[in-house]
Amino acid sequence: MPLNILVCIKQVPDPEQFDRITLDPATGSINRAGIPPVTNPVDRHAVEEALRIREASGGTVAVLTMGPPQARKCLEDALAMGADRGVLLCDMAFAGADTLATAAVLAAGIRSAGDFDLVLCGNESVDGATGQVPAQLAEALGWPRVTYARKIEIAKEAATALVEREIEEGFLRVEVRLPAVIAVVKRINRYRLPTIFGILEAGKKEIIEVGCAACECAGLVAEAMGLAGSPTRVAGVFQSHRKRHVEMIGGEPKEAARGLIRKLKEMDAL
Amino acid sequence: MKEILVWAELRDGRLTGVALEIMKKALDLATLSGGRVSAVAIGRECRESAAELVAHGAERVFVVEDARLDLYQADAFTKILCRLIGEIRPGIVLMGGTSVGADLAPAVAARLGTGLTAHCTDLRIEAIEGLDQLVMVVPGWRGNMMVKIVCPEKRPVMATIRPGVMERGRPEPSREGEIVAVSPDIDEKDFRARTLERVRESEESALEQAKIIVSGGFGFYEAGGVALLDQLARALGAVTAGSRPACDAGWVPESRMIGQSGRTVSPDLFISIGASGAPHYTTGFAKSKLIVAIDKNPKAPVFDIADFGVAGDLKEIIPALVEELEAKE
Numbered sequence: 001m002p003l004n005i006l007v008c009i010k011q012v013p014d015p016e017q018f019d020r021i022t023l024d025p026a027t028g029s030i031n032r033a034g035i036p037p038v039t040n041p042v043d044r045h046a047v048e049e050a051l052r053i054r055e056a057s058g059g060t061v062a063v064l065t066m067g068p069p070q071a072r073k074c075l076e077d078a079l080a081m082g083a084d085r086g087v088l089l090c091d092m093a094f095a096g097a098d099t100l101a102t103a104a105v106l107a108a109g110i111r112s113a114g115d116f117d118l119v120l121c122g123n124e125s126v127d128g129a130t131g132q133v134p135a136q137l138a139e140a141l142g143w144p145r146v147t148y149a150r151k152i153e154i155a156k157e158a159a160t161a162l163v164e165r166e167i168e169e170g171f172l173r174v175e176v177r178l179p180a181v182i183a184v185v186k187r188i189n190r191y192r193l194p195t196i197f198g199i200l201e202a203g204k205k206e207i208i209e210v211g212c213a214a215c216e217c218a219g220l221v222a223e224a225m226g227l228a229g230s231p232t233r234v235a236g237v238f239q240s241h242r243k244r245h246v247e248m249i250g251g252e253p254k255e256a257a258r259g260l261i262r263k264l265k266e267m268d269a270l
Numbered sequence: 271m272k273e274i275l276v277w278a279e280l281r282d283g284r285l286t287g288v289a290l291e292i293m294k295k296a297l298d299l300a301t302l303s304g305g306r307v308s309a310v311a312i313g314r315e316c317r318e319s320a321a322e323l324v325a326h327g328a329e330r331v332f333v334v335e336d337a338r339l340d341l342y343q344a345d346a347f348t349k350i351l352c353r354l355i356g357e358i359r360p361g362i363v364l365m366g367g368t369s370v371g372a373d374l375a376p377a378v379a380a381r382l383g384t385g386l387t388a389h390c391t392d393l394r395i396e397a398i399e400g401l402d403q404l405v406m407v408v409p410g411w412r413g414n415m416m417v418k419i420v421c422p423e424k425r426p427v428m429a430t431i432r433p434g435v436m437e438r439g440r441p442e443p444s445r446e447g448e449i450v451a452v453s454p455d456i457d458e459k460d461f462r463a464r465t466l467e468r469v470r471e472s473e474e475s476a477l478e479q480a481k482i483i484v485s486g487g488f489g490f491y492e493a494g495g496v497a498l499l500d501q502l503a504r505a506l507g508a509v510t511a512g513s514r515p516a517c518d519a520g521w522v523p524e525s526r527m528i529g530q531s532g533r534t535v536s537p538d539l540f541i542s543i544g545a546s547g548a549p550h551y552t553t554g555f556a557k558s559k560l561i562v563a564i565d566k567n568p569k570a571p572v573f574d575i576a577d578f579g580v581a582g583d584l585k586e587i588i589p590a591l592v593e594e595l596e597a598k599e
Binding site: 015018019021023030098099100103126127129130131132133134135136138139140143144145146147148165166167168169170171172173174175176177180187230231232233234235236237238239244245246247248249250253254256257258260261263264267269270 | 281375380388405414424471531576589
């Protein structure tokens with residue numbers, strides 16, 4: 001049975017360069033200028049999983065993101081990997097959203113983009129790192145969910161999926177009825193890189209833009225979007241103060257080793 | 271903020287460590303705000319845990335027992351918790367940020383239409399815009415910043431708490447509390463996602479219970495230190511762990527990765543070897559009682575959060591440490 005799959009992806013500042021983020025102590029605002037945007041790393045694994053399911057059982061793969069106009073780039077990258085079409089949720093009304101408002105807009109965007117049997121997400125983004133959106137998206141769609149998925153098997157009739165869901169000390173085997181939201185972890189697969197052919201093909205694929213009006217048509221009121229629809233607020237940002245006073249132990253390796261062990265014994269740590 | 275409700279997660283019929291860590295914090299907050307703490311336990315058999323929660327300060331424990339709830343069932347747990355919160359109407363709901371809590375809490379918050387803050391490392395009450403509010407502190411940008419989050423209007427305010435960062439309180443058997451049995455009120459429809467079984471793969475709790483942890487970074491493994499790390503750990507009676515790069519390279523299993531996207535630990539002694547000390551790594555062990563850093567670069571930021579430091583060639587220092595430790599036996 002062919003499945004229509006939609007994958008939610010997100011553009012984030014390159015996590016390898018997070019240490020370049022600085023805080024203006026006067027204004028309390030974050031400066032992340034100059035850090036290039038990339039696709040949230042685990043989201044590529046979600047796209048890959050969708051492509052593998054399509055290859056095994058047929059169907060289509062759409063990719064969707066919410067973000068500023070330049071977030072189109074991460075859709076193009078997913079199209080180059082092999083996804084069929086893209087959906088860009090872009091509107092000033094969506095800005096400033098916490099996870100609840102994000103999930104509400106994603107759900108409205110998904111509804112307006114078509115009928116889907118399965119929505120895949122990365123388990124969390126590296127920037128917000130709350131991991132809350134997949135479960136909240138499932139609630140907004142009224143669907144069941146499985147998060148932390150490291151293996152997905154679609155049953156032949158495509159009515160259910162059997163999922164290995166990571167948990168501390170092992171995993172849970174979960175059977176979930178479709179349609180469902182499944183959030184994946186990195187170890188689920190190794191994702192492919194776009195080929196030249198894929199990149200050329202991507203240029204011919206469609207990316208539709210969905211704004212506030214289309215989301216309202218899909219049943220979401222404007223008050224539930226963006227900052228207005230967000231119950232939580234950032235009250236401040238501060239640099240973490242974790243400094244301790246380090247005592248460096250010098251000397252030749254043997255000497256340093258002996259010195260360190262003596263100190264630790266003095267502190268009753270050994 | 272009068273009532274604080276704690277979801278106390280059970281595994282194998284026993285309370286998770288983070289449930290007791292949250293109890294202590296909830297009790298502190300309740301004392302400050304003149305409120306009280308209630309807890310909810312869901313599982314096959316929860317009576318013993320309920321008594322333990324009372325000893326840890328819960329004035330009421332809502333117990334939802336059902337054989338079908340032995341393993342985590344996402345739909346059923348969400349429904350039960352939403353119904354209870356609707357009836358109890360707490361001002362604050364706190365949940366452990368385990369892989370289960372991280373699935374359950376956002377669904378509950380979405381269904382209730384309220385705000386949720388993930389992976390909090392601290393909770394305080396601060397006056398903001400003239401109102402006493404619960405301030406939830408979370409590490410942002412992989413621990414490069416700390417972010418304060420509030421939920422000014424919607425109730426309850428919800429938060430998941432990162433396991434291992436808050437201190438556990440002492441049980442006081444003299445404390446008294448009410449244990450309230452609650453009917454689960456679930457049927458087939460509440461198992462759209464059904465957990466069939468739990469498969470065990472490793473004993474991760476070793477990391478939480480370890481008194482001494484030796485953690486290797488990329489620099490150490492690059493110096494060929496995999497076997498050396500084990501040797502040092504044996505000599506110290508320690509458990510081994512590693513940083514994200516060491517884990518990505520396959521030297522340490524993901525379950526033993528220390529840091530923002532891995533585990534938070536606070537052993538008596540944490541020894542970091544060959545890791546420069548990026549914030550998303552150090553945040554995972556910054557609360558250890560004693561921290562030792564060993565790295566080739568004397569200017570590595572890891573020394574800023576260490577009590578003792580040794581800078582030099584790891585290939586010489588580590589064998590010297592092993593030799594010295596074994597000589598003393």
